[in-house]
Amino acid sequence: MTCFINAVPISVNLQNRPRHVRPGEAAKTNRTRTGVFLAGCSCWLLILVGFAGELAPARGDSPLARPTDTSRPDEAPQLPEPKTHYMGREIAQTMHFLGAPWLVRESREREEDCKKLLTALPLKLGDSVCDIGCGNGFYTLRLAGRVGPNGKVYASDIQQEMLNMLVERAKSRQVTNVLPVLGTLVDPDLPSASMDLILAVDVYHEFSYPQEMLAALRTSLKPTGRLVLVEFRSEDPAVPIKPLHKMSQAQIMRELPENGFKLVGQFHELPWQHVLTFARDDSPLPEVPLQAWNLPD
Numbered sequence: 001m002t003c004f005i006n007a008v009p010i011s012v013n014l015q016n017r018p019r020h021v022r023p024g025e026a027a028k029t030n031r032t033r034t035g036v037f038l039a040g041c042s043c044w045l046l047i048l049v050g051f052a053g054e055l056a057p058a059r060g061d062s063p064l065a066r067p068t069d070t071s072r073p074d075e076a077p078q079l080p081e082p083k084t085h086y087m088g089r090e091i092a093q094t095m096h097f098l099g100a101p102w103l104v105r106e107s108r109e110r111e112e113d114c115k116k117l118l119t120a121l122p123l124k125l126g127d128s129v130c131d132i133g134c135g136n137g138f139y140t141l142r143l144a145g146r147v148g149p150n151g152k153v154y155a156s157d158i159q160q161e162m163l164n165m166l167v168e169r170a171k172s173r174q175v176t177n178v179l180p181v182l183g184t185l186v187d188p189d190l191p192s193a194s195m196d197l198i199l200a201v202d203v204y205h206e207f208s209y210p211q212e213m214l215a216a217l218r219t220s221l222k223p224t225g226r227l228v229l230v231e232f233r234s235e236d237p238a239v240p241i242k243p244l245h246k247m248s249q250a251q252i253m254r255e256l257p258e259n260g261f262k263l264v265g266q267f268h269e270l271p272w273q274h275v276l277t278f279a280r281d282d283s284p285l286p287e288v289p290l291q292a293w294n295l296p297d
């Protein structure tokens with residue numbers, strides 16, 4: 001019980017990490033700095049030699065005479081400050097990778113009835129799907145089985161450490177149709193118009209750039225693709241999860257239609273979670289009215 005109440009035992013403030021900088025790029029930045037330092041030394045040497053009369057190129061002939069290029073094409077665009085609140089809701093902090101064992105706890109299947117959720121998902125062999133905010137891959141590996149060897153599961157997360165754990169788990173189970181993707185706080189880095197389904201379990205409430213993430217997810221959906229949000233029910237006091245990590249149906253319905261989605265399905269049979277399925281608002285899939293979830297009598 002204590003474990004559930006501390007559902008997200010440790011959180012991480014990824015906003016303090018440089019945005020759009022991936023682990024490999026940090027090394028690249030250091031290499032760049034070293035290169036700039038060496039280039040700087042060489043420049044001084046050339047200038048000194050030039051002043052000594054050894055170097056007298058015509059103006060414009062030497063690279064040194066070129067106008068300085070002030071554009072920095074490799075620099076990431078400036079983002080607005082991450083949100084702390086969105087449409088009246090406080091955004092939860094990202095669950096830290098050190099809390100990952102909680103995601104694969106032995107009791108999860110029973111508490112969340114994960115098999116029932118997987119059976120309810122409209123999936124077929126060969127589908128391309130994404131597990132957004134995949135963590136250490138609890139659902140990724142199950143989705144991989146559902147879409148079969150000709151299907152693909154893009155597993156996107158913002159913490160490399162989570163992806164590393166997922167890769168280890170996939171290897172040990174000989175799962176080969178998973179593509180780990182290191183996304184950023186604003187971009188899951190998915191191909192456009194190619195997802196049949198995006199599964200977002202217990203992650204949407206952590207998006208610190210909800211509008212940017214929803215826009216990117218929408219772009220990655222096929223016209224008939226679906227985004228399935230699974231969130232702990234905040235209307236239900238019996239769900240032993242911290243309030244910040246729960247969402248109400250009403251709140252989800254305030255945020256998704258505002259960002260270009262329509263409701264195309266819902267599933268009320270999980271013990272703790274809402275399952276609301278959305279499509280792009282220009283999708284041929286028919287919109288359905290929301291059936292309000294009520295506390296059982």
Ligand SMILES: C[S@@+](CC[C@H](N)C(=O)[O-])C[C@H]1O[C@@H](n2cnc3c(N)ncnc32)[C@H](O)[C@@H]1O
Nearest residue numbers: 095103133134135138157158159185201203206
């Ligand atoms: C509570 S865990 C849920 C993991 C997984 N969905 C599951 O149910 O086992 C939330 C995960 O979402 C990830 N996350 C948070 N914000 C994200 C974003 N903007 N894009 C992708 N992943 C994100 C976190 O790094 C963390 O691994």
